[in-house]
Amino acid sequence: MNILLYLIIIIIGAIIGYRDLIKPGLKKHLGKLQSYSLLFLLLIMGIKIGLDRDTIKSFGLIGFQAVTLAVFSIIFSIAAVKLVSKHVLKEEKAGQTQNDI
Amino acid sequence: MTFSILFAVVAGVLLGYTVIPPEVNRYIGYGIDFGLCLLLLFVGIDIGRQRDIFDKIKKMGLRVLLVPLMIALGSIFGAMAGGYLLKVPLKEAGAVGAGFGWYSLSAIELSKHSPQLGSLAFLTNVSREIIALISIPLVARYIGGLESIAPAGATAMDTTLPVISKSTDGGIAVISFITGVALSFMVPVLVPLIMRM
Numbered sequence: 001m002n003i004l005l006y007l008i009i010i011i012i013g014a015i016i017g018y019r020d021l022i023k024p025g026l027k028k029h030l031g032k033l034q035s036y037s038l039l040f041l042l043l044i045m046g047i048k049i050g051l052d053r054d055t056i057k058s059f060g061l062i063g064f065q066a067v068t069l070a071v072f073s074i075i076f077s078i079a080a081v082k083l084v085s086k087h088v089l090k091e092e093k094a095g096q097t098q099n100d101i
Numbered sequence: 102m103t104f105s106i107l108f109a110v111v112a113g114v115l116l117g118y119t120v121i122p123p124e125v126n127r128y129i130g131y132g133i134d135f136g137l138c139l140l141l142l143f144v145g146i147d148i149g150r151q152r153d154i155f156d157k158i159k160k161m162g163l164r165v166l167l168v169p170l171m172i173a174l175g176s177i178f179g180a181m182a183g184g185y186l187l188k189v190p191l192k193e194a195g196a197v198g199a200g201f202g203w204y205s206l207s208a209i210e211l212s213k214h215s216p217q218l219g220s221l222a223f224l225t226n227v228s229r230e231i232i233a234l235i236s237i238p239l240v241a242r243y244i245g246g247l248e249s250i251a252p253a254g255a256t257a258m259d260t261t262l263p264v265i266s267k268s269t270d271g272g273i274a275v276i277s278f279i280t281g282v283a284l285s286f287m288v289p290v291l292v293p294l295i296m297r298m
Contacts, residue, residue, distance in 0.1 A: 003282055006259060009138050010278065013145015018152065034143045035102075038263050039109040041136035042234065044129060045260070046113015049227065051126045056118060058220050066224035069183045070232055073198045073225075076179025077251035078240060080171035085247040088164050088276075 102238040102268065110231055140263040144274050151271040158275055165276055169283035172251050176201055177295070180225070192298060193218055199291040200226040201254030201284045202233065202261075210292045229254060233261050241268035250277045255288055257281035 016022060022030065049055060059066070148154060158165065176198045184194020193211075197218070200207025204226035212219025233252035241249035246269035253261035258281025266274040 003258065006141055009141045010145040010148065013142040014149035017146035017149025034267065037136060037139050039105055041133065041140060042106055042109035043113040044132045044136060046110040047117035047121055048129050048133065050114040050117020051121060051123055055227065058224060062221055062224060065187050065189065066221060066228045068187055069180045069194060069197055069225040070228040072179040072183030073176040073229060074232060074236065074252045076182065077172045077175030078244060078248050080175030081168060081248045081251045082244065084167045084171055085245055088161060088167055089247060
């Protein structure tokens with residue numbers, strides 16, 4: 001588990017953002033840079049799954065079961081959070097969708 | 102964004118399956134770690150730029166922990182409901198759901214019971230991560246920011262956090278990290294506990 005490492009990196013980023021240490025020229029491209037890094041990471045994660053022949057093979061056998069369980073988990077989780085979201089976010093507005101790729 | 106995410110993941114799987122030699126697998130972990138660290142730095146920058154975040158989170162106090170609690174309940178009971186339709190024993194389906202997207206740990210834990218259950222836990226939780234990546238921008242736009250953390254489960258602190266941050270705002274990103282950490286602590290406790298019931 002890398003929780004501590006992740007936390008440290010996020011805190012370093014937060015300090016950079018809070019103190020406004022990014023050059024204005026770079027700031028303009030930050031959104032795009034973030035999007036491309038994200039897609040690059042997802043591409044590598046995909047490659048990792050594609051390279052794993054066992055996973056691909058078992059997906060053919062129990063893929064339907066796995067996707068069904070995952071979809072039900074996700075839908076029930078969203079519904080459960082929806083029940084409490086107003087209570088949790090009291091005094092602040094729900095997150096708004098910002099930039100899109 | 103959903104389309105770009107889907108495209109990147111599918112293109113990666115196809116490349117990995119067809120073109121890229123298996124030897125690359127040894128190094129791919131480093132690539133993922135590097136990409137993840139870079140993205141988490143960006144998440145941090147987004148958080149830092151919104152100066153009032155910590156006051157807001159402080160005002161929420163312990164209420165913020167309702168989010169991981171509800172995701173845990175939703176994931177376990179959701180998997181049980183899915184298991185009921187598929188005729189998978191409820192206990193096993195619930196334990197698979199309690200992996201919350203952390204596929205490596207849940208698969209190792211459940212393969213102690215049977216290799217088939219381990220495989221199901223692995224694939225269900227890999228599927229959860231991929232479906233989360235694709236659905237988070239849609240949930241954020243059409244349902245709500247806080248709800249967009251729900252598909253992510255335990256991955257809300259790492260792999261899906263950049264998507265949540267990009268689809269919502271710095272405040273939700275902080276709640277997402279806290280949620281991911283809380284759920285990650287629950288996985289090694291809940292998975293064996295449900296199997297023992």
